[in-house]
Amino acid sequence: MNSLRRRLFLLLVVATGLIWLCGFAWIAVGAKAELERVLDTRLQEAAKMVHSLVASGSNAAIAAAAGSPAGTPAKYERQLSCQIWSLDGHLLARSDSAPEALLTDRTSGFSDRVVNGETWRVYSIENTAKGVRIMIGDRLGLRDHLVADLIKGLMIPAVLIIPLLGGLIWVSLGRGLRPLREMAGELQRRDADDMRPIDARSAPTEIRPLTEALNGLFVRLERARQHEREVTAFAAHELRTPLAGLKTQAQIAMAAVDPAMRRNALGQILVSVDRTTRLVRQLLALAKLDAGMALPGAAVVSIGAVLSEMLAALPPMGNAIFVTVDPALQDLWVRADREMVQIALRNLHENAVQHTPEGGAISWGVASDGRSVVLEDTGPGIPEAELPLVCQRFFRGKQRSATGCGLGLALVETAIRKTGGILTLQNRADRSGLQVRIVWPPVCPVA
Numbered sequence: 001m002n003s004l005r006r007r008l009f010l011l012l013v014v015a016t017g018l019i020w021l022c023g024f025a026w027i028a029v030g031a032k033a034e035l036e037r038v039l040d041t042r043l044q045e046a047a048k049m050v051h052s053l054v055a056s057g058s059n060a061a062i063a064a065a066a067g068s069p070a071g072t073p074a075k076y077e078r079q080l081s082c083q084i085w086s087l088d089g090h091l092l093a094r095s096d097s098a099p100e101a102l103l104t105d106r107t108s109g110f111s112d113r114v115v116n117g118e119t120w121r122v123y124s125i126e127n128t129a130k131g132v133r134i135m136i137g138d139r140l141g142l143r144d145h146l147v148a149d150l151i152k153g154l155m156i157p158a159v160l161i162i163p164l165l166g167g168l169i170w171v172s173l174g175r176g177l178r179p180l181r182e183m184a185g186e187l188q189r190r191d192a193d194d195m196r197p198i199d200a201r202s203a204p205t206e207i208r209p210l211t212e213a214l215n216g217l218f219v220r221l222e223r224a225r226q227h228e229r230e231v232t233a234f235a236a237h238e239l240r241t242p243l244a245g246l247k248t249q250a251q252i253a254m255a256a257v258d259p260a261m262r263r264n265a266l267g268q269i270l271v272s273v274d275r276t277t278r279l280v281r282q283l284l285a286l287a288k289l290d291a292g293m294a295l296p297g298a299a300v301v302s303i304g305a306v307l308s309e310m311l312a313a314l315p316p317m318g319n320a321i322f323v324t325v326d327p328a329l330q331d332l333w334v335r336a337d338r339e340m341v342q343i344a345l346r347n348l349h350e351n352a353v354q355h356t357p358e359g360g361a362i363s364w365g366v367a368s369d370g371r372s373v374v375l376e377d378t379g380p381g382i383p384e385a386e387l388p389l390v391c392q393r394f395f396r397g398k399q400r401s402a403t404g405c406g407l408g409l410a411l412v413e414t415a416i417r418k419t420g421g422i423l424t425l426q427n428r429a430d431r432s433g434l435q436v437r438i439v440w441p442p443v444c445p446v447a
Contacts, residue, residue: 304330336419
């Protein structure tokens with residue numbers, strides 16, 4: 001059952017029915033106890049009245065008193081039975097409804113006894129002066145019948161009221177759930193681009209958490225869509241330049257007669273292809289990070305092993321740039337997704353290669369704390385004013401390279417943040433390049 005209204009209806013009807021049944025049980029028990037108390041009092045009063053008549057009258061008065069106990073209600077009169085016995089065991093008088101057998105062997109007070117297959121409630125009084133014992137009895141079966149009539153009188157209206165109560169519950173639930181239907185109708189009427197927040201000022205208190213959650217979702221979706229539009233616009237702009245350069249240089253190469261001019265045009269084509277390839281790879285990596293597609297999951301990774309694998313896959317640079325890797329990195333372990341670590345280290349290395357002139361050096365090492373990765377290059381560094389901005393997407397500062405597109409450091413920062421690390425950029429103290437430091441939470445090495 002997927003209907004909230006039906007669920008609430010069944011719960012309320014069942015709960016109301018249980019409460020009603022408990023109420024009936026309580027009324028039945030209470031009514032029976034109260035009725036027994038009242039009827040016992042009637043027995044006692046009737047016995048005392050008969051006793052007073054017997055005490056002040058003759059034998060004829062005794063017979064008359066036994067025939068009709070005084071003070072009993074007309075409706076209840078036939079249910080009372082009276083016997084007057086002598087103390088030596090002879091029946092002197094009895095009422096029409098009384099049996100001939102002895103109602104009780106108790107000399108005084110209340111007692112219960114089975115007579116002729118019926119259970120009687122009897123109250124007896126002994127008058128030693130007159131030599132008689134007065135017994136007033138009442139059938140317990142008649143008492144139970146009175147209680148059953150009382151409960152039946154209560155149940156009949158209840159059974160008639162239950163359908164009316166169910167209808168009122170159903171209508172009330174419909175009115176109570178109306179704000180949800182109105183909210184659903186408003187959302188259905190909206191266009192896909194309408195991310196306006198839902199007005200929750202008039203919403204019930206129970207629905208406000210839902211409306212606030214939806215409004216928060218709309219804000220996040222709008223930000224994500226805005227970010228997607230910005231990335232698409234930037235990517236289109238960045239791709240337009242190398243593609244246009246490719247076409248121009250290809251036309252020059254086709255029309256060139258001079259071999260040197262043709263070689264230069266083909267070299268520019270290679271530069272444009274490299275830039276386009278790197279841009280596409282970075283855009284794919286960025287989309288994967290934004291989508292949270294982090295691959296197999298966290299594992300214990302050796303930074304030195306990832307660096308060795310990455311450097312082996314890069315094309316040889318000859319003697320243009322000298323790259324050194326501290327062997328201590330082999331013993332530096334982090335718990336992170338291996339592909340994210342590869343994305344961060346590869347883009348850091350490519351960024352350093354782009355900004356390091358020929359004959360320069362790039363070094364990978366371990367900081368003095370023993371758990372931080374340090375990359376240093378001999379490039380121009382980054383202006384101090386641009387250091388807080390270089391990790392923004394598509395930011396290209398004064399030291400931009402010919403093949404850069406402003407995504408490298410943004411990718412690095414996102415990947416490191418997702419692996420629980422911290423990225424720090426600063427110019428070297430001797431102003432001979434940039435120093436990058438990555439701090440990951442320490443882990444125990446794999447045995």
